[in-house]
Amino acid sequence: MENTERKQARARILANLAGILVCDAGAEPVRLVVAEAGGSVTLPMHPDLEEAGHWSFAAPRELDPVVEISVEHLESGTQLLAEPDGVEADRWLAYHGSTPPMCRLVSLAVVFARYADDDGRTRVAEDVLTPNPLRAHVPALCKLLNADKAKLADACARVAGVRPQSPVAVGVDEWGVHVRSAFDVLRLGFEEPAMDEAAARARVGEVLGG
Numbered sequence: 001m002e003n004t005e006r007k008q009a010r011a012r013i014l015a016n017l018a019g020i021l022v023c024d025a026g027a028e029p030v031r032l033v034v035a036e037a038g039g040s041v042t043l044p045m046h047p048d049l050e051e052a053g054h055w056s057f058a059a060p061r062e063l064d065p066v067v068e069i070s071v072e073h074l075e076s077g078t079q080l081l082a083e084p085d086g087v088e089a090d091r092w093l094a095y096h097g098s099t100p101p102m103c104r105l106v107s108l109a110v111v112f113a114r115y116a117d118d119d120g121r122t123r124v125a126e127d128v129l130t131p132n133p134l135r136a137h138v139p140a141l142c143k144l145l146n147a148d149k150a151k152l153a154d155a156c157a158r159v160a161g162v163r164p165q166s167p168v169a170v171g172v173d174e175w176g177v178h179v180r181s182a183f184d185v186l187r188l189g190f191e192e193p194a195m196d197e198a199a200a201r202a203r204v205g206e207v208l209g210g
Contacts, residue, residue: 005125007193009113011175012067013128015187017095019059021045023052027062031096031185033171035088036138038131040074041110042084042092044103050081055108067115069128071108081106094170095178095185132173137197144204145169145177151208152179159207160186172200177207 014034021030025048032043041057049055054072058065074082084092084107092105099105113128134141145152146169156179157163164181171178176189188207194200 005123006128006130008117008123009067009115009125009128010130012115013059013069013113014173014175014178015189016059016066017178017185019057019065020062021049021055021057022062023049023055025049025052030057032057033088033092033095034129034132034173035084035107036091036132036135038129039109040107040129041069041071042088042105042107044092044099045081045106046100046103050106065115067113069113070111072111074107074109081108083107091171095180133195134172134174134197134200137200138172141172141197141200141204142169144201145172145179145208148208155188155207155209156181156186158209159188162186172204174200177204 017033018031020027021043028046028049030043032041034041056068056070058068060066084105088107089105110129112124112126114122114124117123149167152167152169153163156167162181164186166182168180169177170180174193174195176187179186179188190203191206192203194203
Protein backbone atom coordinates (compact mmCIF):
# COMPACT_ATOMS: atom_id res chain seq x y z
CA MET A 1 0.00 0.00 0.00
CA GLU A 2 2.82 2.42 0.86
CA ASN A 3 4.37 2.04 -2.59
CA THR A 4 0.97 2.54 -4.22
CA GLU A 5 0.40 5.73 -2.24
CA ARG A 6 3.78 7.07 -3.32
CA LYS A 7 3.02 6.36 -6.96
CA GLN A 8 -0.44 7.95 -6.75
CA ALA A 9 0.95 11.03 -5.00
CA ARG A 10 3.71 11.44 -7.59
CA ALA A 11 1.22 11.07 -10.43
CA ARG A 12 -1.02 13.75 -8.92
CA ILE A 13 1.87 16.17 -8.42
CA LEU A 14 3.06 15.72 -12.01
CA ALA A 15 -0.48 16.34 -13.26
CA ASN A 16 -0.90 19.54 -11.22
CA LEU A 17 2.01 21.94 -11.66
CA ALA A 18 0.02 25.12 -10.92
CA GLY A 19 -1.32 25.93 -7.46
CA ILE A 20 -0.98 28.06 -4.34
CA LEU A 21 2.16 28.36 -2.19
CA VAL A 22 1.18 28.94 1.44
CA CYS A 23 3.18 29.86 4.55
CA ASP A 24 2.83 32.00 7.67
CA ALA A 25 3.86 35.08 5.67
CA GLY A 26 1.06 34.72 3.14
CA ALA A 27 0.10 32.92 -0.04
CA GLU A 28 0.67 33.37 -3.74
CA PRO A 29 -0.06 31.46 -6.96
CA VAL A 30 2.95 29.60 -8.35
CA ARG A 31 3.91 27.09 -11.00
CA LEU A 32 6.52 24.42 -10.39
CA VAL A 33 8.49 21.66 -12.05
CA VAL A 34 9.53 18.39 -10.45
CA ALA A 35 13.26 17.67 -10.53
CA GLU A 36 14.11 14.91 -12.97
CA ALA A 37 16.47 13.39 -10.39
CA GLY A 38 13.67 13.38 -7.80
CA GLY A 39 13.35 14.74 -4.29
CA SER A 40 12.74 18.42 -4.98
CA VAL A 41 10.69 20.96 -6.88
CA THR A 42 11.66 24.24 -8.53
CA LEU A 43 9.37 27.24 -8.28
CA PRO A 44 9.47 31.07 -8.21
CA MET A 45 9.20 32.71 -4.82
CA HIS A 46 8.61 36.31 -3.76
CA PRO A 47 11.06 37.70 -1.14
CA ASP A 48 8.19 38.22 1.32
CA LEU A 49 7.78 34.44 1.60
CA GLU A 50 11.43 33.40 1.60
CA GLU A 51 12.05 33.55 5.35
CA ALA A 52 9.20 31.25 6.31
CA GLY A 53 11.38 28.13 6.41
CA HIS A 54 8.47 25.84 5.66
CA TRP A 55 5.78 26.03 3.01
CA SER A 56 2.96 24.01 1.54
CA PHE A 57 1.85 23.85 -2.07
CA ALA A 58 -1.79 23.07 -2.80
CA ALA A 59 -2.86 22.28 -6.35
CA PRO A 60 -4.83 23.42 -8.14
CA ARG A 61 -6.31 25.45 -5.25
CA GLU A 62 -5.78 25.91 -1.52
CA LEU A 63 -9.26 24.73 -0.56
CA ASP A 64 -10.13 21.17 -1.57
CA PRO A 65 -6.86 20.52 -3.44
CA VAL A 66 -6.23 17.49 -5.63
CA VAL A 67 -2.84 17.19 -3.95
CA GLU A 68 -0.94 19.09 -1.28
CA ILE A 69 2.79 18.87 -0.65
CA SER A 70 4.86 20.03 2.30
CA VAL A 71 8.15 21.62 1.23
CA GLU A 72 11.17 22.99 3.07
CA HIS A 73 14.84 23.88 2.68
CA LEU A 74 16.87 21.28 0.81
CA GLU A 75 19.28 21.03 3.75
CA SER A 76 18.21 21.40 7.37
CA GLY A 77 19.76 24.40 9.06
CA THR A 78 20.52 26.30 5.86
CA GLN A 79 19.81 30.01 6.03
CA LEU A 80 19.36 30.66 2.33
CA LEU A 81 17.03 29.06 -0.15
CA ALA A 82 18.93 27.01 -2.68
CA GLU A 83 18.87 28.09 -6.30
CA PRO A 84 18.16 25.30 -8.80
CA ASP A 85 21.02 24.06 -10.92
CA GLY A 86 21.17 25.24 -14.52
CA VAL A 87 19.32 22.24 -15.91
CA GLU A 88 16.34 22.59 -13.58
CA ALA A 89 16.23 26.37 -14.02
CA ASP A 90 16.17 25.90 -17.79
CA ARG A 91 13.44 23.28 -17.44
CA TRP A 92 11.26 25.66 -15.41
CA LEU A 93 11.70 28.37 -18.05
CA ALA A 94 10.92 25.87 -20.84
CA TYR A 95 7.71 24.87 -19.05
CA HIS A 96 6.47 28.22 -17.78
CA GLY A 97 8.35 31.11 -19.41
CA SER A 98 9.82 34.10 -17.56
CA THR A 99 9.66 34.32 -13.77
CA PRO A 100 7.08 36.69 -12.21
CA PRO A 101 8.32 40.18 -11.22
CA MET A 102 10.31 40.34 -7.97
CA CYS A 103 10.54 36.52 -7.79
CA ARG A 104 13.52 34.21 -8.07
CA LEU A 105 13.65 30.51 -8.75
CA VAL A 106 14.32 28.31 -5.73
CA SER A 107 14.57 24.57 -5.09
CA LEU A 108 12.70 23.02 -2.17
CA ALA A 109 12.71 19.52 -0.75
CA VAL A 110 9.41 17.67 -0.62
CA VAL A 111 8.73 16.28 2.86
CA PHE A 112 5.42 14.54 2.21
CA ALA A 113 2.33 14.66 0.03
CA ARG A 114 -1.33 14.46 1.03
CA TYR A 115 -4.22 13.65 -1.29
CA ALA A 116 -7.67 12.08 -1.35
CA ASP A 117 -7.87 8.68 -3.01
CA ASP A 118 -10.66 7.57 -5.35
CA ASP A 119 -12.81 6.68 -2.32
CA GLY A 120 -12.32 10.10 -0.73
CA ARG A 121 -9.97 8.86 1.99
CA THR A 122 -7.01 11.07 2.90
CA ARG A 123 -3.65 9.51 2.10
CA VAL A 124 -0.22 10.72 3.21
CA ALA A 125 2.97 9.55 1.52
CA GLU A 126 6.66 10.32 2.00
CA ASP A 127 9.54 10.06 -0.51
CA VAL A 128 7.10 10.62 -3.35
CA LEU A 129 9.44 12.39 -5.77
CA THR A 130 11.47 9.46 -6.98
CA PRO A 131 13.65 9.97 -10.09
CA ASN A 132 11.95 10.11 -13.47
CA PRO A 133 12.74 6.68 -14.97
CA LEU A 134 12.61 8.22 -18.46
CA ARG A 135 14.91 11.17 -17.76
CA ALA A 136 17.67 9.93 -20.09
CA HIS A 137 15.14 9.60 -22.95
CA VAL A 138 13.15 12.82 -22.50
CA PRO A 139 14.87 14.78 -25.33
CA ALA A 140 14.26 11.99 -27.85
CA LEU A 141 10.67 11.50 -26.70
CA CYS A 142 9.93 15.23 -26.90
CA LYS A 143 11.45 15.30 -30.39
CA LEU A 144 9.10 12.48 -31.37
CA LEU A 145 6.10 14.35 -29.96
CA ASN A 146 7.09 17.63 -31.61
CA ALA A 147 7.74 16.11 -35.05
CA ASP A 148 4.09 16.59 -36.08
CA LYS A 149 2.58 19.67 -34.42
CA ALA A 150 -0.84 19.03 -35.97
CA LYS A 151 -1.00 15.58 -34.36
CA LEU A 152 0.19 17.03 -31.06
CA ALA A 153 -2.49 19.75 -31.21
CA ASP A 154 -5.11 17.08 -32.00
CA ALA A 155 -3.93 15.08 -28.98
CA CYS A 156 -4.22 18.14 -26.74
CA ALA A 157 -7.76 18.76 -27.98
CA ARG A 158 -8.75 15.13 -27.48
CA VAL A 159 -7.14 14.58 -24.06
CA ALA A 160 -7.06 18.04 -22.46
CA GLY A 161 -9.96 19.73 -24.25
CA VAL A 162 -7.73 22.54 -25.52
CA ARG A 163 -6.27 22.89 -29.01
CA PRO A 164 -3.17 25.12 -28.82
CA GLN A 165 -1.95 26.82 -31.97
CA SER A 166 1.72 26.14 -31.29
CA PRO A 167 2.04 23.23 -28.83
CA VAL A 168 5.50 22.19 -27.64
CA ALA A 169 6.15 18.98 -25.72
CA VAL A 170 8.51 19.93 -22.90
CA GLY A 171 8.52 16.87 -20.65
CA VAL A 172 7.78 13.16 -20.45
CA ASP A 173 7.60 10.99 -17.36
CA GLU A 174 6.23 7.54 -16.61
CA TRP A 175 2.70 8.88 -16.16
CA GLY A 176 2.35 11.21 -19.13
CA VAL A 177 3.44 14.17 -21.23
CA HIS A 178 3.67 17.90 -20.52
CA VAL A 179 2.85 20.20 -23.43
CA ARG A 180 3.41 23.95 -23.28
CA SER A 181 0.67 26.05 -24.85
CA ALA A 182 0.36 29.81 -25.06
CA PHE A 183 -1.05 30.24 -21.55
CA ASP A 184 -0.66 26.96 -19.72
CA VAL A 185 1.08 23.59 -19.48
CA LEU A 186 -1.27 20.83 -20.59
CA ARG A 187 -1.09 17.30 -19.21
CA LEU A 188 -1.60 14.35 -21.53
CA GLY A 189 -1.72 11.30 -19.29
CA PHE A 190 -0.84 7.74 -20.25
CA GLU A 191 -3.41 4.99 -19.80
CA GLU A 192 -0.64 2.75 -18.42
CA PRO A 193 2.67 3.85 -16.85
CA ALA A 194 5.83 3.63 -18.96
CA MET A 195 8.95 2.61 -17.07
CA ASP A 196 11.38 2.35 -19.99
CA GLU A 197 11.98 3.90 -23.40
CA ALA A 198 10.20 1.20 -25.40
CA ALA A 199 7.06 1.49 -23.29
CA ALA A 200 7.24 5.29 -23.42
CA ARG A 201 7.44 5.28 -27.22
CA ALA A 202 4.38 3.03 -27.30
CA ARG A 203 2.49 5.34 -24.91
CA VAL A 204 3.50 8.40 -26.96
CA GLY A 205 2.15 6.69 -30.06
CA GLU A 206 -1.14 6.09 -28.28
CA VAL A 207 -1.31 9.73 -27.15
CA LEU A 208 -0.75 10.90 -30.72
CA GLY A 209 -3.51 8.60 -31.90
CA GLY A 210 -1.33 6.32 -33.97
